[in-house]
Amino acid sequence: MLKDITLGQYFPGTTVAHKLDPRTKILLVVLYIVALFCAKSLVTYGLMALCLAVCVYISKVSIKALVRGLKPVLFIIIFTGILNLFFTPGDRYLVEWGFLHISDTGLRNAVFMVLRIMLLIMGTFLMTYTTSPISLTDGLERLLNGLKKLHVPVHELAMMMSIALRFIPTLIEETDKIMSAQKARGADFESGNLIQKAKALIPILVPLFISAFRRADELATAMECRCYHGGEGRTKLHVLQYQRRDYIALALGVLICAGVIVLRQFGL
Amino acid sequence: MEPILQIKNLTHTYGIGTPFQRSAVEDMSFEVYGGEFLGIIGHTGSGKSTLIQHLNGLLKPTGGQILLNGKDIWAEPKKIRDVRFRVGLVFQYPEYQLFEETVYKDIAFGPTNQGKTGEELDRCVRESARLVGIRDDQLDKSPFELSGGQKRRVALAGVLAMEPEVLILDEPTAGLDPAGRENLMANIRDYHRNKNKTIILVSHSMDEIAQNVDRILVLKSARVLMSGAPAEVFARAEELITAGLDVPQVTRIAMALKARGMDIDPAVYTVEALEQEILALRKGGAPC
C-alpha cells in the first residue's frame, strides 16, 4: 500500500543528536562533506568513518535503518566501484584480462570511492533520521536568511516546503481512495504494455490534480483568514537558539574538518 | 429467499506482525438476500468501510470467506474484476473520481472496462443517467461544469451503468442539503423498486436508514452488534444508545412518551406511525 512509504524518515528521539539545533546539524553535514572530499588516505577515511560511528552511537539510530537507506543507491555504488576498479590506468596491474585490468590505483580508487559514497549517504541520512522535516525547513530558512537581501524569497520557499510536507500524507491517502474508486469501476492498473499502463493512470491523475488545486485554493483562503500576509513581521512559536552543545559540536566539526585538510597537505 | 452474498467469519487485520496490528473487521458473519434493501450503520472506525471494500473484492480477507451466489469470490483471484462489475461500490464523495471530458464518457468508463460496446454501451449509459435524473442535454457537458449534487449523480450513474447485481452506497448523501438528500434517496428508492436489485446503504444517519431500508445491520468495534428489521432494532433503542449510537428522533419521542406512562410502542420510527399511535390513544379515552 502507498501509505507504507515513509517520507521524511524521521525517527523521533531525545538524544543529543536529536536536540542539536537544526542549523548546527546542517552546518555539520556541510563540514562532513567537505572533509570527505578532502580525505584521500586510509588514515583520513578511517577518521571520517570513526566520526560517523560515534554520531550513530550517540543518536541511537539503528545501523539497520542506516544500511536500509543505502539500498536505493546500491546500483550507483556498485557501478562506480566497478568502473573505478577496472578502468583506472595504473603503474602496476594486479590482474589483466583482455581489455579489463585491475591496477593497484584502480583497486585503491574503487575502495575509496565506494567508501566515500557510502559515508556521504549515511551521514546525510543520519541528519534526516534525527531531525523532523519541519525543523529542517526552519533551520534552512534561518541559515539562508541573509539571502533575503539579494531578493531571494527565502520565507516563501520555506513555507512552500513545509506545506508540501504537510500535504504529502493527505495526498497519498487521496491517491489510495481514487485508485480504489476507479478499481471499483473496473480500472486495471496492472496488465498491458507500458503505454496502456500510462493511459490507465489518467483516471487517477486527473481527479488527483483537480483535488490538489481545490485544496490549494481553499488552503490559501484559510491562510488569509488567519491573517497570513507573507513573512514580514512574523514571529515564531519555536525560536531557534544555539545552546552550549551546539557551539561544542560546531567547534569539534571545524576541528576535524581542518584536521583532515592539514593531513591532506602532509600527503595522508 | 436465497442469499446473494454470504459473509462467513470475515476478518481483516492490518499490519500483521507489527506493533500496529489491528483488526478492522473481526469475525463478521451475515447474509444479504437478493432484492433486499440492507442498511449498515456504525461509527467511524466501526469497520464499515473495510467491510464494504471486501464485498466487491477491493480488499482481500485475512480470514473467512465471502460467497457471491454461493461461490467464493477469491476462488479465482484473476477474475476478481468480474466481482467488481457484479457488486458495484459507490464510495463516499464519489464526485472526486470524475475525470473524463464529458459526462457521457465518464459514465461509460465502467461499462467500457466491462467490455460493453456499441448500442449496449449507449443504452447502459443513457438509462443509468436517466435513473439518477441527469438530463440528455447534460451528457455532452464537462462533468466539472455541473453543481456538486449533479456531479455526485453522475458518479453514481457511472456505477449503475455496470448493471451490478448488488449496489453498495457509502454515505451517498453526505454533505448534501435536505432537499438534495431527499431527491437522491428518492432516485435510489425508485431504482430499487423498478429494478428489484439488492442495495446496501451505509450511513451515519439513523433517520435516513430508518426511512429507507428493510433490514439493518449495526456494527460496533469491528463486529456485528445486532441485525434485524428496523422495528426490531429500534425496540432495542436503549442498547443502541449505550453503544453510543443514535436512534431516530421519532423513536426518542416515543421513548419519552412511554417514560411518561403513555401506552406507546417505543419502536416506531416514522412520524406517521407515531402520529397514528398518539391519535389511537386519544380515541381510546384517557391514557392513564
Add this chain to the structure above:
Amino acid sequence: MSTMIETRELRFAYPADEGQKPVFALRGVDLEIEKGSFVVVLGHNGSGKSTLAKTFNGVLLPAGGKVYVEGMDTLDESLLLAIRQRVGMVFQNPDNQIVANVVEEDVAFAPENLGVPTEEIRRRVDDALKAVGMYEFVTHAPHLLSGGQKQRIAIAGVIAMEPDCIVLDEATAMLDPIGRQEVLSTVHRLNMEKGITVILITHHMNEAEDADRVIVMDDGKVAMDGTPREVFVQVEDLRAMGLTVPDTVDLLDRLHKDGLPVPLDALTVEACADAITAALRGN
C-alpha cells in the same frame, strides 16, 4: 448590547461567463448581529448563506452595500488585517485549513502572522487547545486525527487570534454525528464562557435548536429571522424553501392539524413529549 457585524443592503455577484449576466448570490441583505450572540444561518445549497458568511471577514467584498465589523468597513483595505483578527473563520473541509504538520505549530500560525511575541504565542496556543479540549494532542500530527478533532484544531487556530467572533462556514457538513456533536458543544462552550459571538452556517436544522437566533436565507435574501421557536413553527414555508423541520415540530404540526391542542414550538424531544402528554391528559 453592541453590534458585532452589520450589513447594509449587501449585494454580491460571482463573476459570470463571458456574455452572460452575473448572477447575484446576495440580493440586498440587511442584518445586525449582536455581540455575544449565537446565530445560526440556515438555507439550502445556493441560498447564499455561504457567500454571506464569506463577506463577514472580507474574503468576499460587497458588490453593493456595506459590511461593517465592529464599525470597520470591510472595503477599507487598510483595516483588513484588523477585521480578520476580530472575525475568525472555520471552513468545511478540515484537511484544507490545517497548515502545519504538528498540532501546536498549526494553532500558532495565526498569532505568528500577527507578530505576537514568542512567550505570548505559547500561552495562547496552550489556552486555545485547552478551550477546545485538545490539549493532550499538542504534539500530534493533525492528519492522524478524526474529522471532529481536526475541526476542533481549526477552531483552536482561530481562537488563538483572540477574535470576538467565529464564523463556521458549514464546518459540520463533512463530519459524522459524533464529530458534529464535538464541534457544536465546543462552540457553545466558547460562546457561553468566553462570550465569543458565534455564527454557524449549516443546513442541519437540529443544530439550530439551542441558538439565540435563526436566520433563514433563500434566494440571496433573508427569508426568516427570529428565535428557533419563531422560525420552526413555519413548517410549510420552511419546506417550500427546501428545508426540513425537526421531527418534533413535524409531529406537533400533524397532531395540531388532527385537532389535538398541542403547541407548535416544543423543539426538543423532552419538551415535545411533555406537550403531547399534557394535551392527551387534558382531553
